[in-house]
Amino acid sequence: xxxxxxPVSLYAEATPNPNVMKFTANKMLVDTHNYEFxxxxxxxxxxxxxELFGFSFVDSVFISNNFVSVSKKANSIDWSDIVIEMREFIxxxxxxxxxxxxxxxxxxxxxxxxxxxxxxDIEFNEIEQKIANLLDEYVRPxxxxxxxxxxxxxxxxxxxxxxxxxxxxxxxxxxxTLKGGIEGLLKKMMPNEVIEVVADND
Numbered sequence: 355x356x357x358x359x360x361p362v363s364l365y366a367e368a369t370p371n372p373n374v375m376k377f378t379a380n381k382m383l384v385d386t387h388n389y390e391f392x393x394x395x396x397x398x399x400x401x402x403x404x405e406l407f408g409f410s411f412v413d414s415v416f417i418s419n420n421f422v423s424v425s426k427k428a429n430s431i432d433w434s435d436i437v438i439e440m441r442e443f444i445x446x447x448x449x450x451x452x453x454x455x456x457x458x459x460x461x462x463x464x465x466x467x468x469x470x471x472x473x474x475d476i477e478f479n480e481i482e483q484k485i486a487n488l489l490d491e492y493v494r495p496x497x498x499x500x501x502x503x504x505x506x507x508x509x510x511x512x513x514x515x516x517x518x519x520x521x522x523x524x525x526x527x528x529x530x531t532l533k534g535g536i537e538g539l540l541k542k543m544m545p546n547e548v549i550e551v552v553a554d555n556d
Contacts, residue, residue, distance in 0.1 A: 360448065360449055361449070362445055362448040364377055364445040365377070365378055366378075366441045367501075369502070371425070372433075373425050373427075375424055375426075375437055376423050377424065377441060379422075379445075380420070388503050390416045390417075391407075391414060392413075394407045397415065400456070402415075402422070402444075402447060403415040406422075406443075406444075409440070410430075411427050411430040411431050412427075413428075416501070416503070418498070419498065485506055485540060485548070486505075488543055488544075503518075504516055505517050507554055509547075512550065513551075514551045514552070515552055516536070532553055537551035
């Protein structure tokens with residue numbers, strides 16, 4: 355019996371991080387969580403990520419919404435030499451109905467805490483919620499467009515700590531974006547509360 359394949363289109367786009375390529379599908383790949391895998395051991399929850407780690411140059415995999423961001427090892431290969439093969443590999447995997455994330459997959463603790471606060475009704479305090487809302491409205495869409503994800507981790511003594519994932523993590527321009535863009539925005543919108551914005555990706 356022939357099994358009908360699922361039509362999927364997938365396009366690749368460069369990100370501000372030269373080591374990361376974003377592959378965007380015409381359908382949602384995961385639920386509301388974001389999944390980041392830095393090695394094969396972490397990728398046991400994602401058959402797709404495990405397959406991608408089969409490429410020797412792959413350093414990490416980030417999966418969110420309808421896209422997969424693949425980070426290559428520095429000085430390994432040029433994306434121009436592999437991007438078509440990688441795009442076809444991911445597209446064929448999805449067309450064949452391959453599993454992206456296992457059911458009931460565990461999410462990394464730091465991501466889980468953030469998602470709990472933002473989506474599972476464990477509330478931020480008033481100032482934290484205002485900061486989270488500003489990030490959601492003004493910052494997150496652009497960050498996701500670049501193959502990354504940003505979320506509020508905590509606010510304490512005027513310092514906003516955010517979590518950067520996907521293409522944003524390790525991006526040469528992320529510190530400039532953090533200080534020039536995000537910190538500037540929050541200081542302008544909340545001048546009496548926000549002193550500084552820092553990233554915490556431990």
